[in-house]
Amino acid sequence: MNQNGDFIIETTDLKKTFVSKVKGKRNEVEAVKGVNLTVNKGEIFGFLGPNGAGKSTTQKMLSTLLTPTSGTVKIVGYDLSKNQEEIRKNIGYVSQAGGSDQAATGYQNLILQARLYGLDEKTAENNAKDLIKHFQMDSFADRPAGTYSGGQLRRLDVALGMTHNPQLLLLDEPTTGLDPQSRAYMWGQIKKLKEKGVTIFLTTHYMEEADKLCDTIAIIDNGTIITKGTPTELKNSIGADTVVLGFASDDVAEKAEKILLKNFVDAKIQREINILHLQIKNGDGAVPNILRLLDTNNFSAQSITLSKPSLDDVFLKYTGRSLREDKE
Amino acid sequence: MKLLQDIKLMFIRNVQHTLRNPIFMFLSLFQPLLYLFLFMPLLKNLGGTPGLPAGETVEIFIPGLMVMMALFGSAFVGFDLIDDIRSGVIERFLVTPVSRSAILWGRVLRDASVLLLQVILITIVAIPFGLNVKFEYFLISLPLYVMIAITMASMSYAFALMYKTEDALAPTINTITLPVSLLSGILLPLTLAPLWLQNLAKVNPFSYAVNASRALFTGNVGGPDILIGFVIVFLLMSIMFYWSIQELRKIEE
DSSP, X not given: OOOOTTEEEEEEEEEEEEEEEETTEEEEEEEEEEEEEEEETTOEEEEEOOTTSSHHHHHHHHTTSSOOSEXXXXXXXXXXXXXXXXXXXXXXXXXXXXXXXXXXXHHHHHHHHHHHTTOOHHHHHHHHHHHHHHTTOTTTTTSBGGGOOHHHHHHHHHHHHTTTOOSEEEEESXXXXXXXXXXXXXXXXXXXXXXXXXXXXEEESOHHXXXXXXXXXXXXXXXXXXXXXXXXXXXXXXXXXXXXEEXXXXXXXXXXXXXXXXXXXXXXXXXXXXXXXXXXXXXXXXXXXXXXXXXXXXXXXXXXXXXXXXXXXXXHHHHSSOGGGTTO | OHHHHHHHHHHHHHHHHHHHSTHHHXXXXXXXXXXXXXXXXXXXXXXXXXXBOTTOHHHHHHHHHHHHHHHHHTTTTHHHHHHHHHTTHHHHHHHSSOOHHHHHHHHHHHHHHHHHHHHHHHHHHHGGGTXXXXXXXXXXXXHHHHHHHHHHHHHHHHHHHHHOSHHHHHHHHHHHHHHXXXXXXXXXXXXXXXXXXXXXXXXXXXXHHHHHHHHHHHTOOXXXXXXXXXHHHHHHHHHHHHHXXXXXXXXXX
């Protein structure tokens, strides 16, 4: 009823300037310098960028935690400047710090959270039990959250964000500091939420996470969005993929090279004894054609691998630096 | 209605938090008890000096001790809030539709309850030492201590929200509480003080609280001291609580 189109988040020229006084002097820091973004209903949207790029600031504005300096935000069908109460009822937010009460048990945390959203005691109890089941927290829900492992704590944090069954869940760096196993588990949980119809907006600085999890990615740097698209689109924008073909002998490889060159005019081919490296656009579309072509000419490749440009390459292209070096 | 419900939820949450480690609640009784056992006896022989009528030293000292407990007991509660800010608990609350002021109401009411419990315990302990206070006057004095506790707690929370770090909070609170307590005649009545000190104490709102507290315990309820004390503490409490809410809202700026 209040939904406008299919966008669950729509921002126009969203800005945030922090003003502080240092030794009596006004000091302005433009953390977010005009962000325009749209997030589709039901997708996992990844907000990617180095530390200090404006990811968390943008996300805090979306979650009603920070008042924008200027610009408009339409989120879950409401205007951020007018309907904060309604927005709060319809979104969940999990900060990087987590936000669970360490001294209380997971169960107690979930009960209070539900009651803050206006659920009565009985409903809150059932709700907590459901969440404990869904996030597989049965074995530790009755222990104080302070005793949890990193992965267990994250599960509680996300469960707290999902307490009121929001249509949009904002996650700030949901897997930072987790071991690979817990990270994979968390990815699974996030995908499950998507299947339930929840839109996920997450910030991350892990390329692999953005790549594996997200339907759409926007890269933010220095407070502005540099590029946006599906992981595949972004990687395709880099240029060519690499297809590596292995043959039984260098002889066969040489003959195959000639045929491939004739048929894939755009490709660059390099031969290393019995291995061919093809630089080719849209590699996954090309692989079946390559195989068919080799087949009709009675060459059979013994191995074939397709390697795509990574999001690291994407980041490097658009920001001029690698995300991994942003530690300074 | 929603505000009351939110305050109730937050109050229960904070009380549970305190009850998980009740030892600290009683540990903070240790200091006033020491004053009671090791300091109050000294006053008996001072009875008869100005402001310390003989035979009323206990009724002069205990109400001061109550104000001291209210002042110091609640002054450091901001540390607990910094913990909650750091672990993201406050942010999590702010994202829910919970009323902003309930987040602080729930805390100051908890702090006031702890103080109330301590005041009652100290009073019971003081009776064998000869404390002789009319029950109804004692009851009337309780809201005064509650308001002082809320004042100090609000101030502590406001500083905590402003600094967000313990390093700055501790020295600030210490800098404020010591002069405030020395200039309120808590341990000895200011009638013993030289005139300049008495005048200086007049700018300290808590000196009026001590006067009101003493008027109730000694049964001198005829004068204006009680009303003045209540009004000043009430105004100060309102200002401090309002300030703490402003600081909480600033998180969202």
